[in-house]
Amino acid sequence: MPKYIPSQPVVSLRSLIGSRRLSFPxxxxxxxxxxxxxxxxxxxxxxxxxxxxxxxxxxxxxxxxxxxxxxxxxxxxxxxxxxxxxxxxxxxxxxxxxxxxxxxxxxxxxxxxxxxxxxxxxxxxxxxxxxxxxxxxxxxxxxxxxxxxxxxxxxxxxxxxxxxxxxxxxxxxxxxxxxxxxxxxxxxxxxxxxNATEMLDWMVRQVAKKALLLMKMSYAPPRRDGGDELPPFNYAWRFLRRLLPGDSGDVATKRRRENYALYMQHRDILAQWGDVLALDAERDVPYMFVMFLKEHYDAGKAASRLEALGIPAGTGLALDPSVLAGLPRSHPYQRILTLPVHQDIDAEHIAHIMTVLGNPAIRAEVQASHPGQASAVCAQAIA
Ligand SMILES: Cc1ncc(COP(=O)(O)O)c(C=O)c1O
CATH class of the missing domain: 3.40.640.10 (Type I PLP-dependent aspartate aminotransferase-like (Major domain))
Structure with missing residues (x-):
């Protein structure tokens, strides 16, 4: 079972290199x-x-x-x-x-x-x-x-x-x-x-920095055989390999859409939590998988419980206090739960997330103290 699903979004450089995509003057x-x-x-x-x-x-x-x-x-x-x-x-x-x-x-x-x-x-x-x-x-x-x-x-x-x-x-x-x-x-x-060339140079330097950072990080993807975690180096290697030409082309877009579709195969489990933000597979590119939880769940509690189980779940954006002050507690912004869709997670991760979400004990744990009381503050900004 995965110990931790990496939450960092990463992408192939190839999808940046296509000349069409770097043609902004x-x-x-x-x-x-x-x-x-x-x-x-x-x-x-x-x-x-x-x-x-x-x-x-x-x-x-x-x-x-x-x-x-x-x-x-x-x-x-x-x-x-x-x-x-x-x-x-x-x-x-x-x-x-x-x-x-x-x-x-x-x-x-x-x-x-x-x-x-x-x-x-x-x-x-x-x-x-x-x-x-x-x-x-x-x-x-x-x-x-x-x-x-x-x-x-x-x-x-x-x-x-x-x-x-x-x-x-x-x-x-x-x-x-x-x-x-x-x-x-x-x-x-x-x-x-x-111009685009300068931009690319800048990106390559930034990517190199990020790769070094990742090498130092301690989390690792799950092993396919369900054994213990792989050493962090393997995660860094997997990341670096994505940067090489020859790895699948538009990884970010394709995998994000596929991951969204994989979540949607579990509609029965998702429906027990709430409504999914509808996306168009042809045009939208999911940044997160978003659910608006039913009113009797507390989004903050749900996110921390899932996080403790190794799933990088989050709540919605941290909103301006003047906006929050005018929002009823049951407003959809207060009930957002986000799950990862980025290209570094796969079917195995999503199956694990679904096993956790399908567990009635977990759903019971994250009920709000009073029905209709969702988390008052969306604490986690995606920043
Ligand atoms: C929708 C949206 N726009 C703009 C920003 C600002 O981006 P940055 O953090 O790079 O300044 C954020 C930040 O979280 C955001 O969520």
Missing amino acids: HYGIFSCARYGLLSYLDYVSQTRPGAPRRVLLPDYMCRDVGHALKQHGYEPRYYPLGADFEVSMQALEELETQTGRCQAIVLGHFYGRLSRNRQTVARWCREKDLPLIEDCVHLPFPHHAAFEEDRVAAKLYSLRKVYPVPHGGVLVVGDGRDAFADFLSRRVGAVATG
Whole structure:
């Protein structure tokens, strides 16, 4: 039985090397995605003098992003999402009427589920002359960006969340490319902006660092024969092998989708826990397997119990306190349980997870103290 299922998402370099995928001429690399967002907003605010430093964010946005904005003098305003992370256009319209002019709006694709009404949002932004920033932080970089057919002002990626790199956020600029590149090099000369080759060099250096880090790590995958753990070195080797040409092509996307489908083969067990976030196998690329637990479970308790059993489960994102304050305890955001789908887990891991989830004693342990009382705070951000 697996002792520990690695939680780190790792990916083959091959999926980065395809020329089509590295053809973005203008981008900036930052330590985290939030700093890319901030730099872009600073640029936008120069081009929109007079507009208040106000930014519309989805209410299901990691609080660290709102915090960074506030620290830099921006006012985040949260717009609500539906149960499937859809944008409520009516609520967006009302918010915009209340708040007046803004600098920009951020649209997210949570857990790899492409925002279903993104075209409507894009149209709305064009009508309002509002720069649209697409938050692709939960998507592999960059070929699953949603707006091929539509122009967005900028796209935001957090490399460290999906790739084997310790740092890295990328901002890819659609509108005002040269002006932004100019702005960035004046403001933060040290930040790399440039072409695909430079970007690849940077990635390779980062991957090497991450590989060293992994070699030092103590967890290991299960042995196929069900015996004890393999030495950590084997995990590192498996990781390194993925980087070599010749290993299966688009590992990240394919395996993530396959893993999602493997979970879905156990619908009867999953249904005892709650509802699964529906994904489209053709278009979405799962970042996590997400369930909205039934109200009598406590998401925090469930995640820690599973974690103790070697399953890297998590709750939802850590939300801004102002958003949390207005959420009923039974709100779906309070009942999110995430399970791993990344390419380094396989059918054996998922079968093990299902054995644990299928155990009625475990379900009984993670009941909330009062029915309908889910965890009050989503403690674990996917950061
Ligand atoms: C949806 C989303 N967007 C943006 C960010 C910010 O990314 P980074 O941590 O690279 O700044 C996060 C962080 O957790 C996030 O969950």
